[in-house]
Amino acid sequence: MTLSTATPGTALVTGASRGLGAVIARRLAAEGHPVAVAYRSGAEAAGAVVADIRAAGGTAEAFAADVTDEDAVANLVADVAAGLGPVTTLVVNATGPQPLLDPTAVTWQDHLDQLTFFVKSPTLLMRAVLPGMRERGGGRIVQIGSDVIERVLPEMSAYTxxxxxxxxxxxxxxxxxxxDGITVNTVAPGWIPVERHVDVPAEDRVAYAAEVPLRRMGDPDDVAAAVAYLVSPQAAFVTGERIRVNGGHTLG
Structure with a gap:
């Protein structure tokens, strides 16, 4: 049985206790995946996501781990395999602080802080899930990126x-x-308001939406839908792509 026709395997979603990760976790559970809700802090919030999934008839467990630590990542993947089955879908979503910094004053440590989350952590996770994916004959890796790459925002140079x-x-x-039958893709959202944006003034949201060809803010469900597609059998021949989910905001 190939991955494209098999029953959905276990999905590991990092940073899944809130924000985009929580919505992605719920969506993949609704698609039939047993979901590992990985989180670094916020056990109560992670538990609520698991409870929501189970109440809807899905399968999920919460797993605490620092996904920037090599031993913690290895233990996480082993624990998920023991509790839910080998990871066949990895969604790299966890993130850290994204401070606005004068680009002429950015230090190497500022760069390292961002690279830790967006280069080190994905690398640790990929290497940890790879043996299981190879043994099963395939897998899906989806990284949550950003359209900031095209926006050229000077105060976000390290993040960009x-x-x-x-x-x-x-x-x-x-x-x-x-x-090995493993596809790897990036979903690159624009500004998608989540819990941490609750204090952003309404006028800022209106101004942003006015710049978007579709004339609205994005919703976490828009991002979750793109991830669900990329890990589905319908996307079995899609790899190495970067799908922007931003309403056309960065069109030339």
Whole structure:
């Protein structure tokens, strides 16, 4: 049985206790995946996501882990396999602080802080899930990127550089892992308001939406739908791509 026709396997979603990750976790559970809700902090919030999934008839468990730590990632993947089954779908979503910084004052440590989340963590996760995916004959890796790469925002230079590097990993992994039946893609959202944006003034949202060809803000469900497609059998021949989910905001 090939991956494209098999029953959905276990999906590991990092940073899934809130925000985009929580919505992605719920969507993949609705598609039939047992879902590992990975989180670094916020056990109560992670538990609520699991409860929602179970109440809807899905299968989920919460797993606490620091996905920037090599030993913690190895233990996470092993624990998920023991509790839900081998990981066949990995959604790399966890993120850290994204401070606005004067680009002329950015330090190497500022860059390292972003690279830790968007290069180190994805690399640790990919390497940890790879043996199981190879043994099963395939898998899906989806990285949550950003359209900030095209927006050229000077005060987000460190974040932008790390996000560009993250997608470069996607392309390299897609070529390297294709022979193993593993697809690797990036979903690059625009500004999608979630819990951490609750204090953003309404006028800022209106101004942003006015710049979007579709004339609205994006919704977390828009991002979750793109991820669900990429891990589905319908996307079995799609790899190395970067799908922007931003209403056309960065069109030339």
């Amino acid at each position: 550089a790390a996000k560009a590097a993250q997608h470069s990993l996607t392309e390299c992994w897609a070529r390297a892992l294709g022979p």
